[in-house]
Amino acid sequence: MTPRHFLTLADLSPAVLGKLIQRAIELKAGHQRGERHVPLVGRTMAMMFEKSSTRTRVSFEAGMAQLGGSSMFLPPRDLQLGRGEPIEDTARVISRMVDVIVIRANEHAMVERFAGHSQVPVINALTELHHPCQLLADVQTVVERRGEVRGRTVAWVGDGNNVCHSWMQAAKVFDFELRVATPPGYAPRPDIAAACAPNARLLADPSAAVARADVVVTDTWASMGQEHEKAERAKAFAPYRVDRELMRKAKPDAIFMHCLPAYRGHEVTAEVIDGPQSVVWDEAENRLHSQKALLELLLQPSR
Numbered sequence: 001m002t003p004r005h006f007l008t009l010a011d012l013s014p015a016v017l018g019k020l021i022q023r024a025i026e027l028k029a030g031h032q033r034g035e036r037h038v039p040l041v042g043r044t045m046a047m048m049f050e051k052s053s054t055r056t057r058v059s060f061e062a063g064m065a066q067l068g069g070s071s072m073f074l075p076p077r078d079l080q081l082g083r084g085e086p087i088e089d090t091a092r093v094i095s096r097m098v099d100v101i102v103i104r105a106n107e108h109a110m111v112e113r114f115a116g117h118s119q120v121p122v123i124n125a126l127t128e129l130h131h132p133c134q135l136l137a138d139v140q141t142v143v144e145r146r147g148e149v150r151g152r153t154v155a156w157v158g159d160g161n162n163v164c165h166s167w168m169q170a171a172k173v174f175d176f177e178l179r180v181a182t183p184p185g186y187a188p189r190p191d192i193a194a195a196c197a198p199n200a201r202l203l204a205d206p207s208a209a210v211a212r213a214d215v216v217v218t219d220t221w222a223s224m225g226q227e228h229e230k231a232e233r234a235k236a237f238a239p240y241r242v243d244r245e246l247m248r249k250a251k252p253d254a255i256f257m258h259c260l261p262a263y264r265g266h267e268v269t270a271e272v273i274d275g276p277q278s279v280v281w282d283e284a285e286n287r288l289h290s291q292k293a294l295l296e297l298l299l300q301p302s303r
């Protein structure tokens with residue numbers, strides 16, 4: 001049987017994703033009550049990360065432990081993959097030994113190739129194109145704060161990057177309006193934008209994107225792998241900084257979100273990210289609960 005992978009949000013149906021968010025909220029409540037819930041005893045998760053991570057790594061490892069399973073962190077340089085063993089062979093071998101594989105990769109195509117040869121579910125823990133696990137936590141956070149995400153207006157201000165692409169897919173799947181404001185030359189990929197229209201709309205003006213929005217989101221101006229473009233990007237993105245003046249154009253009770261890590265004074269001012277409208281710490285915590293719901297779903301197909 002072909003395993004169920006989670007490489008982009010489009011891999012799960014809107015109905016399944018909706019249930020997953022509700023399950024994440026339930027698991028969070030159970031965790032806060034101190035309940036023990038260990039459906040994955042004896043199951044193993046392998047994690048292959050080609051790039052740095054704080055939230056994704058810690059939330060997956062902690063989540064798997066809380067569900068009763070165990071995990072192993074495998075930096076590719078420590079694997080024979082780092083010495084030239086093919087991705088396909090690595091996938092065939094590791095997937096005969098573990099129950100789920102979580103990969104953070106430089107190239108989305110690598111995760112697709114790996115998944116194509118894996119006997120067990122593969123989860124995308126971020127590539128240059130998508131960050132679907134982030135959006136599970138983000139949608140959970142909006143639902144917790146606003147009751148539902150359907151019909152809301154979300155403004156993305158900044159780079160048309162991997163997290164932006166996943167927000168665009170989320171807009172389509174969860175049926176909300178996403179206004180994406182990026183500087184010229186930094187728009188999201190046209191094929192992803194086309195697939196997510198009309199829920200996701202591209203604009204140039206950050207004020208127009210934020211006008212009366214329920215949620216304002218941004219991310220770093222230079223993603224992992226783009227460090228050498230930092231100075232050039234800082235110039236292009238300066239008018240796209242989320243500051244108090246821009247937040248005033250959103251609804252008075254709008255929330256501010258950021259996947260983190262954040263660079264205060266660049267894409268967001270300290271007074272916004274550390275201010276009363278910011279929900280970034282709940283958003284980060286929800287990585288744990290939503291990924292536990294994802295592991296349950298992928299490892300217990302009967303759920």
Ligand code: CP
Binds near residue numbers: 053054057259260
């Ligand atoms: N938001 C996020 O994925 O953070 P990490 O890079 O720390 O995992």
Ligand code: NVA
Binds near residue numbers: 126161162222224259
């Ligand atoms: N866009 C950022 C997200 C980090 C979680 C990056 O790819 O570096």
